[in-house]
Amino acid sequence: MKTKTTPLIKQYYDIRKKYPDDTIILFRVGDFYEIFGNDAIKCSKILNIALTKRNKNSSIELAGFPYHSIENYLPKLIKSGFRVAICDQLEKKQIKKKIINRGVTEIITPGVIINSEVLESKKSNFLASIDIDNRNIGISFLDISTGEFFVGEGSSNYVDQFFKKFNPNEVLYKKDKKKDLLKIIGNKYYTNGMEDWVFDYLSAYENLLMQFKTNSLKGFKIENLYNGIIAAGAILNYVCSICNIKISHISNITKLVENEYVLLDDFTLENLEIIKSKNEKAITLINILDNTISPMGGRLLKKWITFPLKNILEIKKRHKIVDSFIKNNNLYKDINEKLKNISDIERLTSKIVSYKVNPHEIILLSKSLKKITEIKNLLLKSEIYVLKNISYEIKNCENIYIHIEKILSMSSTNSIILPGFSKELDELRKIINSSKEYINNICKREKQNTGIKKLKILFNNIFGFFIEVKSISKEKVPSHWILKQKLFNCERYITDELKNHEIKILSSKEKIESIENNIFSKLIDYISKYTDILQFNSKIIAEIDIFMSFAKCAIDNNYICPELNESFNLYIKDGRHPVIEKQIYSYNKSYIPNDIMMNNNDSQIIIITGPNMSGKSAILRQTALIILMAQIGSYVPASYASIGIVDKIFSRVGSSDNISMGESTFMKEMNETASIINNLSDRSFLILDEIGRGTSNDDGISLAWSIIEFLNKNIHKPKTLFATHYHELNSISNYINNIKNYSVSVKKIDDNLIFTRKLLNNVSNNGSYGIHIAKIAGMPDSIINRANELLSIIKRYKINVKFVYKKKYYINNIYSFIKNLDIDNLTPIEAINKLYLIKKKIKSLFKNLRE
Structure with a gap:
């Protein structure tokens, strides 16, 4: 028998069919959010809530939770990769009406979240949009929780670079461009295909003008970004029209300029473990540098690390501020204490403009603004001009927190609005506060009038106020009392007097709630006018937080201030690895420092050998x-550092298969190396580790050798550190200028290897010690012995770099000799003599090659 569809269920399914299957509909029914059908089955598992049915005759699954508990359940759904549509009751219950009007008031997706329970405090939450055509690709990134908005356009490499750095939680794209999208960004992002109308240029342009209240986009320097404008407009359309989120705090958009910051490609970010590592337990660079206190500081630090500066003046300005905090310990401590009491103003601002903020959060904002003012005054008192300048930058915000303190109670009482702010509110509160005394007086009077000494006046949500008497005293109950409930040993009654008082109290509570909500709403309106100040000050506080984090890191780890200049030189004395140093320090070991000196005259490339x-x-x-x-x-881990500004850092280190993309270790290595070679600049810095080891020995040596030659002859002269096992490459420096050989020293005492980890300016003649390391690892003696036999045979017939360069020299010499012969004018005797000389040169070639 088919289950009859009720009006409520019909209403639910009418709304449900408008949204994709990966959208969970939270359907408000009274004091609960109810979930039906397949959504209920999914949610019962994710949220660990009971799965039931609406009634015995129903075949529709049901799950749910109290509406006031949404803050607990919503994060779990979003983190599980679902969109969530909040379907609320749009009117109060009407007695004559069979069904209440309901509608989706908000859609929450992985990229559209302002709920602090869902978001990680020190991690940005970007929504991305991409517009693809045959000529260009437009991209845009928006974090609605902070108001950061970016736009750009370029090639697929340009897009890939910024996607890796922003790492969006959701990507919007045009539905019919799915294949193109996967080619550009792969399948590791949560994507959301949209209809064509979302990506309309004219609508996008108008959306941006309306958002920023301008007549053109020239002021943002994005007027000519056709595809970028489409991508940015699509984001606004999605957030406002589809998700129904208020975003008046988004007041600026930043153009993504490829050459404005140091280029760190995705291989470098991954290989150097700057932000994250493939090993979940590994420590990364940001773990070492991040001593930030505020969430804003933590998020901004990540951006600084992924977008390093090229402007020397800006870099030096940062160094001066760090130096000022290092030298002013008392100021550092005072500001540090105040930072601890500053909340996440950036994200509070987004909740304010969306009217998703509660009184407690506004109180936190007020206290935070007070601390910012105190920080401003502390910096103002400083005699150091760079700190005074920061103080001048912080915008005055006393009027905001003073206004809040006039309205909201800063204590933890139940009253939101301070007494004295509203006379009407105070009068209503008196009624509520006097209720207990009023009820006590009725209770005393009725005890006297009836003679029932154990009479009680109680309250519950079913009867309201009621009189409870023991069953043995029921004969004494007056006739005007109305019996409502009989229990085992007592009876409950109501009276007109109690009912009238109850109505008065409930009416007063409703009025109090209405008045408080109205006052609070007006307060939010007032604060919303100052979103630009809140956002600007939060950015300054984030920067101060980072400078102090750098200062702490420098003091704790003995870092020094580097010198930046416009030269092409690099000199690092006693350099240390910031992450490894920290790790071995916990084992009471010290890191062995090393020097690096490079320039474009005699040491553009350094070849480092060692086992x-x-x-x-x-x-x-x-x-x-x-x-x-x-x-x-x-600051940096060294005793001295002079660095000619770098605009690109490339790395090719380590090895790992990319099986899912059909790439072997060697293919991945070649892809990364080719990407580096095709994107060189005058100020590039390269680190190449074991290039060519993924193929045969001969192929590997040939490739490594050829790459070194190419980098040396390249017009850009990129500074390169080249580590290799191929000791044959050490001889290249004898034939090519601007290359130096270094080796990492190893001492062998009896059967023990001692790794000194010291870099020496010489050629390593010790081999790789691979067989010895295999022995230490526990390899059977039979394998070790045979390996040593084979090694001696291989060494006997090995051809080195010297062979190749001699061969090249002599062959060129013979070729030139023959080329310059005037055969037509040679006499027979002269021809015989010339032939004899050619024979002599060839004999000499083979003699030299045998040496």
Whole structure:
């Protein structure tokens, strides 16, 4: 028998069919959010709530939770990858009406969240949009929780670079461009296909003008970004029209300029473990540098690290501020204490303009603004001009928190609005507060009038106020009392007097709630006028937080201030790896520092040899990380550092298969190396580790050798650290200028290897010690012995780089000799003599090659 569809269920399914299957509909029914059908089955598992049915005759599954508990359940649904549509009651219950009007008031998706329970405090939550055509690709990123908005357009490489840095939680795209999208960004992002009308240029342009209240987009320098404008407008359309989120706090949009910051491609971000690592337990660079206190500081620090500066003046300004906090310990401590009491103003601002904020959060905002004013005054008193300048930048916000303090109670009482602010509110509260006394007086009177000494006046949600008497005293009950309930040993009654008082109390409570909500709403309106001040001050506080984080890091780890200049030189004395140093320190070990000196005259390329486990890779990585740290404004782990500004950092280190994309280790290595070589600049810095090891020995040596030659002859002269096992490459420096050989020293005492991890300016002649390391690892003696036999045979017939260069020299010499012969004018005797000389040269060639 088919279950009869009720008006409520019909209403639910009419709304449900408008949304995709991965959207969960939370359907408000009275004091509950109810979930039906397949949604109920999914939610019961994710939320660990009971799965039932609406009634015995129903075949429709049902799950639900109290509406006031949504803050507990919503994060779990979003983190599970679902969109959530909040379907609320749009009117109060009408007695004569069979069904209440309901409608979706808000859609929450992984990229559209302002709920602080869902968001990670120090992690941005970007929604991305991408518009693809045959000529260009437009991209846009928006974090509605902070108001940050970015736009740009370019090639697929340009797009990939920014997607890796912003790492959006949701990507909007045109439905019919799915294949193109996957080619550009892959399938690792949560994507949301939209209809064509969302990506209409004219609508997008108008949306942006309306959002920023301008007549053109020239002021943002994005007027000519056709596809970028479409992408940015699509985001606004989605957030406002589809998700129904208020975004008046988004007052600016930033153009993504490819060459404005140091280029860190995705291989470098991954290989250097700057933000995250494939190993979940690994420590990354940001873990070392992040001593920030505020969520805003933590989020901004990540942006600084992924977008290092190229402007020397800006970098030096950051270094000066860090230096000022290092030298002014008392100021550092005072500001540090105040930062601890500053809430996430950026995200509070987005909740304010969306009217999703509660009184407690406004109180936190008030206290935060007070602390910001105190920080402003502390910096103003400083005699250091860079700190005074920060104080001048902080905008005055006393009027905001003073206004809040006049209205809201700062204590933890139940009263939201301060006494004295509203006379009407105070009068209503008196009625509520006097209720207990009024009821007590009725109770005393009725005890006297009836002689029932154990009479009680109680309250519940069913009867309201009622009189409870023991059954043995029921004969004494007056006739005007109305019996409402008989229990085992007592009876409950109501009276007109109690009912009238109840109506008065409930009416007063409703009026109090209405008045308080009205006052609070007007307060939010007032604060909303100052969103630009709130956003600006939160950014300044985030920067102060980072500078103090850098100062703490420098003091705790003995870092120094690097010197930045316009030269093409690099000199790092006693450089250390910031992450490894921290890790071995916990084992009471000290990190072995090393020097690196490079320039374009005699040491553009440094070839580093040494066995496995000797520390070659660490030296490569630490040099790149020191440059990166210097250009974000941090101090660096060294005793001295002079760095010619770098505009691109490339790395090719480590090895890992990309099986899902059909790539072997070697293919991945070649892809990364090719990407580096095709994007070189005059100020590029490269670290290349074990290039060519993924193929045969001969192929590997040939490739590594050819790459070194190419980098040396390249017009851009990129500074390169090249670590290798191929000791044959050490001889290249004898034939090519501007290359130096270094080795990581290893001592062998009896059968023990001692890794000194010290970089020496010489050629390593020790081999890789691979067989010895295999022995230490526990490899059977039979394998070790045979490996040593084979090694001696291989060494006997090995051809080195010297062979190739000699061969090239002599062949060129013979070729030139023959080419210059005037055959037509040679006499027979002269021809015989010339032939004899050619024979002599060829004999000499083979003699030299045998040496």
